[in-house]
Amino acid sequence: MAYPYSLATSYMGETLLSGFNWFDGSDPNHGFVSYSCREVAKSMGLYSIDEYSGVVRLGVDSTNSYALNQGRPSIRLESKQSYNEGLFIADFLHMPPSKCGLWPAFWAYGNDWPNNGEIDIIEGANLNTRNLMSAHTRAGCSQPPLHATRSLARFTGQQRTAECSVGSDNTGCGYEPPAGDATSYGDGFNAVGGGVYAMQWDAESIKLWHFERGMIPSDVVEKRPDPEGWGLPQAVFGGEACDTRSYWRNMNIVLNINFCGDFGGGIWGNSECRNLASTCAEANHTRVLDTRPVTGTIPGFLGTAATRLSASMTTIFTGSASSSCFKSDESFPGFVLFQNATDMTASECAAICMDANTSYAGLFKTDCYCSHYFDDPLMTSIKDDECNHECPGDATQRCGGALQDGLRALSIFDIKEDDPFENVDNIEMPEGADPDVDYTSSYRAPTSSGAYASGSTGTDDDCVCTRFA
Numbered sequence: 216m217a218y219p220y221s222l223a224t225s226y227m228g229e230t231l232l233s234g235f236n237w238f239d240g241s242d243p244n245h246g247f248v249s250y251s252c253r254e255v256a257k258s259m260g261l262y263s264i265d266e267y268s269g270v271v272r273l274g275v276d277s278t279n280s281y282a283l284n285q286g287r288p289s290i291r292l293e294s295k296q297s298y299n300e301g302l303f304i305a306d307f308l309h310m311p312p313s314k315c316g317l318w319p320a321f322w323a324y325g326n327d328w329p330n331n332g333e334i335d336i337i338e339g340a341n342l343n344t345r346n347l348m349s350a351h352t353r354a355g356c357s358q359p360p361l362h363a364t365r366s367l368a369r370f371t372g373q374q375r376t377a378e379c380s381v382g383s384d385n386t387g388c389g390y391e392p393p394a395g396d397a398t399s400y401g402d403g404f405n406a407v408g409g410g411v412y413a414m415q416w417d418a419e420s421i422k423l424w425h426f427e428r429g430m431i432p433s434d435v436v437e438k439r440p441d442p443e444g445w446g447l448p449q450a451v452f453g454g455e456a457c458d459t460r461s462y463w464r465n466m467n468i469v470l471n472i473n474f475c476g477d478f479g480g481g482i483w484g485n486s487e488c489r490n491l492a493s494t495c496a497e498a499n500h501t502r503v504l505d506t507r508p509v510t511g512t513i514p515g516f517l518g519t520a521a522t523r524l525s526a527s528m529t530t531i532f533t534g535s536a537s538s539s540c541f542k543s544d545e546s547f548p549g550f551v552l553f554q555n556a557t558d559m560t561a562s563e564c565a566a567i568c569m570d571a572n573t574s575y576a577g578l579f580k581t582d583c584y585c586s587h588y589f590d591d592p593l594m595t596s597i598k599d600d601e602c603n604h605e606c607p608g609d610a611t612q613r614c615g616g617a618l619q620d621g622l623r624a625l626s627i628f629d630i631k632e633d634d635p636f637e638n639v640d641n642i643e644m645p646e647g648a649d650p651d652v653d654y655t656s657s658y659r660a661p662t663s664s665g666a667y668a669s670g671s672t673g674t675d676d677d678c679v680c681t682r683f684a
Contacts, residue, residue, distance in 0.1 A: 218439045220302045226294075228269030232262065235292035235470075242286070246318065246476030247496060249286035261290055265552045265582070267623065270308065272552050275472050283496060291471035298323070298466055300416045300459075302440060305336070306431075308409040309551045311472055312572075313401030315341050315488035316498055318479035321412065323466040329353045329381045332463035334421060334452065335389075336412050339400045340479035341495075342486045346399035348372065348423050348450040349389035352379045356457035358388050370422075372449035379457060385477070390423075390450035398427040406587050411435060415442050418460055420453035542597045542618070550577050550584040550625075557581055558608035565630045578626040579615035580604055602626055 226234050232253065239252040256262055263272045276288040303323075311319040318340040325331020333351040350356075356379040372390035379388040392399040398407045408428040413435070415422045424445055426432065434441050453459040473479065475495035483495040492498040553567050561576075564583035568576035577584035601624045606612040616624035 218434075218441055219443070220440055222438065223301065224296065228264050228271065231271050231292075232264070234296070235294050235468075238291040238293055238471075242291075242473065242476065244473060244476040244478070246473040246479070247281075247283070247286050247316075248289050248473050248476070249281075250291040250471070251288050255288070256290055259288055261288065263552060263555060270552060273470065273472070287474055289472045289474070291469065291473075294468040296467070297325070298416075298468070299464060300418070302442065303414040303416070303468070304435060304440060305412050306409070307337075307404075307412070309405050310337070310401065310409070312405065313339070313342050313344050313403075315483075315486075315491060316474050316479065316495055317341065318473040318476055319471070320473070321468075321470055323414075323468050324351075325464055325466045327465075331465055333387075334414065334416075334423075334463065334466070335387075336414055336423060337400065338478075340482060341488050344397070344401050344403050345391050346425065347375075347389055347391060349387045350379045350421070350452040350463075351381050351385060351387035352457070352462040354380045356380060356388075356462045358452065358457065359454055369447070370449060370451045371447045379452070379462070388452065392425060392449050396425065396449070399425050408587065413440070413442070413445075415448075416459065416463070420451050421459055421463065422448035422452075423450040424448050542622070542624075550575075550586040552582055553585045554583045555581050556583070556608070559583060559614065560606045560608035561612040561614065561626065561628060563608065565628050568628075569630050574630065576628040576630050577615075578606065578628075579623050581607055581614075584625065597624070 224234075237251065237253040237256065239250050239255070242248050242250065251259065251261060259276055261274050261276065264270070265272075273290050273292075275290070281287055305321060307321075311317050319337070320335060321337040322333065322335040324333040329351055330353050332353075333349075335347065335349040335351075338347045338349065339345070358374070358377040358379065360377060370390065371393045373393065375389045375391060376386055377388050378386075381387060397403045398410065404410065404427075410425065410427040411431050413424045413426075415424075422442070424442075426435070426445075432440075432445055434444065475483075475498075480495040483489060488495070488498070553571060554564075556563070559578065559581045561578060564576045564578050567583050568585035571585050573585040573587050575586045577586065597618075601616050601618060602613045603616045604614045606614040613626055615626045618624055
């Protein structure tokens with residue numbers, strides 16, 4: 216069988232990092248951000264590569280405080296190669312959460328902007344839980360009116376605006392996902408282990424699809440993509456009033472994580488974020504919010520459906536020290552590399568993943584992985600002694616193991632917390648406590664490592680906002 220597309224470029228692992236330019240200039244979108252070159256990003260731990268799967272983790276400095284005129288260190292990667300038409304497939308395990316101040320994006324634009332156009336494939340800010348797919352062009356491009364496009368059943372998303380010209384406010388034309396898609400962005404996207412976004416760009420139109428992790432088409436997984444079998448896209452740009460070859464040319468792919476800026480700051484007042492501070496910039500001085508690492512994790516894109524953990528998974532702890540090992544013939548979706556440490560322990564990894572608001576922690580030697588769920592129908596039990604690596608920071612604990620077939624055994628911990636108020640009626644008031652004062656409130660205070668300990672308490676000074684997340 217002939218397939219309409221063959222792989223032209225694959226970005227994963229080192230090829231992703233070296234195939235992109237690391238933008239480190241002033242932010243053209245006026246964000247509270249300091250984009251880092253690769254050398255600086257490496258020194259600050261803003262990216263990592265899983266040596267087994269090629270999964271790349273991109274993030275920001277989520278530990279230190281910065282003055283308003285400095286900006287938070289982050290990443291903005293722009294592909295060295297520019298493109299004209301093609302099929303672009305991106306597989307993300309995790310993206311920045313739905314939190315005040317954040318503005319992440321996966322997009323493409325031509326250097327002669329807006330003449331060469333822009334397509335925003337993934338974009339959102341602050342507490343958004345739904346993706347915004349947009350196009351920005353020079354004057355003259357518009358989409359068919361809603362009643363016309365609906366009658367032709369060209370897309371499943373919800374059209375927001377039809378005028379694509381940047382105009383005076385750079386709104387552009389755009390779509391939201393269909394009402395039934397609750398996993399397109401932020402927390403919802405992460406809760407199902409991420410998913411795939413695809414863009415088909417040809418002479419007739421530019422189409423965008425989203426597939427959550429469990430709904431990725433088999434032809435994408437098998438690296439033989441055929442959009443004809445994917446159903447209607449969520450968004451369509453182009454048409455008679457907007458020729459794709461005229462309005463979109465020589466576009467570069469971009470991945471970035473911004474803070475506040477024109478978009479994030481511009482819609483600050485449209486959500487509960489306004490209760491924290493009157494503007495996004497002022498929020499840098501508020502008490503810390505519920506926080507978690509700000510990252511995006513990319514197995515690969517442009518036709519690549521990468522194996523996430525080419526591994527065997529293992530030891531599940533449900534509050535006791537009992538263990539069992541499992542093997543899978545497939546990857547285990549959703550497990551994201553959060554930290555590598557030469558003194559890694561099971562308890563340290565569990566704390567990292569609890570702070571990330573995930574449900575499971577996984578270890579292999581010095582690597583700590585976190586996941587929102589643990590579910591693989593192809594998982595089978597293996598012997599407990601296959602998990603035989605001593606944790607480098609505590610020889611009494613086990614951090615996975617290596618199997619004879621070259622796969623890994625990963626120690627997995629169930630870290631879902633019990634209800635902290637389950638036995639609240641049995642709690643005795645401490646000596647000297649005022650019975651008329653409510654003592655149930657607490658903050659998530661920073662630890663010495665910059666992380667936030669769940670359930671910890673602290674003074675207002677302890678809770679000065681040291682990071683957006």
